[in-house]
Amino acid sequence: MSMRCTLITGASMGIGEAFAREFARRGNNLILVARSAELLHTLAAELREKRHVEVLVCVSDLTRPTAPEEIHQFCRREGVRVDLLINAAGLSYAGGYSGIPPEKLEELMAVNMLALARLTRLFSVDMVAAGGGGIINIASLAGLQGIAGLGLYSATKSFVITLTEALHVELKASGVKVLAVCPGFIETGFFAVAGHDPASILLPISDASVVVKAAVRGLMKNKMRVYPTLIDTLLAFAERFAPREVSARLAAFLSGVWGK
Numbered sequence: 172m173s174m175r176c177t178l179i180t181g182a183s184m185g186i187g188e189a190f191a192r193e194f195a196r197r198g199n200n201l202i203l204v205a206r207s208a209e210l211l212h213t214l215a216a217e218l219r220e221k222r223h224v225e226v227l228v229c230v231s232d233l234t235r236p237t238a239p240e241e242i243h244q245f246c247r248r249e250g251v252r253v254d255l256l257i258n259a260a261g262l263s264y265a266g267g268y269s270g271i272p273p274e275k276l277e278e279l280m281a282v283n284m285l286a287l288a289r290l291t292r293l294f295s296v297d298m299v300a301a302g303g304g305g306i307i308n309i310a311s312l313a314g315l316q317g318i319a320g321l322g323l324y325s326a327t328k329s330f331v332i333t334l335t336e337a338l339h340v341e342l343k344a345s346g347v348k349v350l351a352v353c354p355g356f357i358e359t360g361f362f363a364v365a366g367h368d369p370a371s372i373l374l375p376i377s378d379a380s381v382v383v384k385a386a387v388r389g390l391m392k393n394k395m396r397v398y399p400t401l402i403d404t405l406l407a408f409a410e411r412f413a414p415r416e417v418s419a420r421l422a423a424f425l426s427g428v429w430g431k
């Protein structure tokens with residue numbers, strides 16, 4: 172019989188790591204995916220020891236077009252059935268659109284969109300065949316509108332939200348839950364990678380645990396989209412009534428990356 176597992180991309184640090192810790196605490200077996208082999212193995216050893224769950228490590232660079240298929244094959248070889256997929260791997264770039272190095276543009280689109288879309292397709296087919304499962308896609312408040320200075324990033328997160336909404340509806344009858352989580356600002360290494368100075372951000376920066384809690388709640392209730400904090404919820408609600416340009420300008424102002 173195959174072992175049931177939760178597969179988490181971006182599990183080496185930040186929000187993905189927080190998901191790994193929480194789901195291990197809940198007794199789920201895990202597959203941890205990212206590039207940083209040492210961080211993944213250290214986390215895996217700790218969770219096996221502390222939580223007595225099976226933890227497999229699959230080191231993979233999600234910019235590679237073949238990575239999702241290789242991860243899927245890895246699960247087959249290990250005799251694992253993924254019943255929960257958490258697409259947390261992602262990165263941003265802060266600065267004017269014309270300044271993005273071409274390779275950074277490719278990297279952002281490959282990890283934030285293509286890898287997520289491919290993994291979701293591969294594992295959702297298995298989940299439908301098994302009669303159920305769950306997919307948590309980490310989107311962002313940034314995906315609710317374009318953000319000057321975070322243009323490409325915000326566009327990739329709009330993609331995540333839109334795809335998730337479609338699949339939430341498509342797969343509901345098959346017993347597969349599909350959820351988009353839309354955090355505001357979370358304290359991780361994300362800003363350093365993006366070149367985004369956290370001191371310029373005009374909103375509170377929360378702990379990764381709020382994202383995990385919101386995702387667990389959302390999955391239990393089979394929601395299509397959740398916002399981790401009250402401020403995230405209020406901002407998303409206010410957007411419905413504001414002209415698009417006002418939303419875009421406000422988001423840029425609060426993010427602190429444009430026009431300073």
Ligand SMILES: NC(=O)C1=CN([C@@H]2O[C@H](COP(=O)(O)OP(=O)(O)OC[C@H]3O[C@@H](n4cnc5c(N)ncnc54)[C@H](OP(=O)(O)O)[C@@H]3O)[C@@H](O)[C@H]2O)C=CC1
Binds near residue numbers: 182184187361364
């Ligand atoms: N922090 C924030 O304020 C917010 C973050 N988000 C989203 O949350 C998700 C997680 O971000 P967060 O934890 O904050 O950021 P971190 O920078 O802390 O973590 C990013 C994770 O993605 C992995 N990753 C990046 N590139 C690749 C790649 N090419 N192949 C495989 N894995 C990769 C990293 O692993 P490694 O480097 O080892 O490969 C790491 O585990 C992202 O999708 C982000 O967009 C959403 C809203 C707010």
Ligand SMILES: N[C@@H](C=O)C(=O)O
Binds near residue numbers: 263311355
């Ligand atoms: N919300 C943050 C990440 O998604 C950001 O805008 O950088």
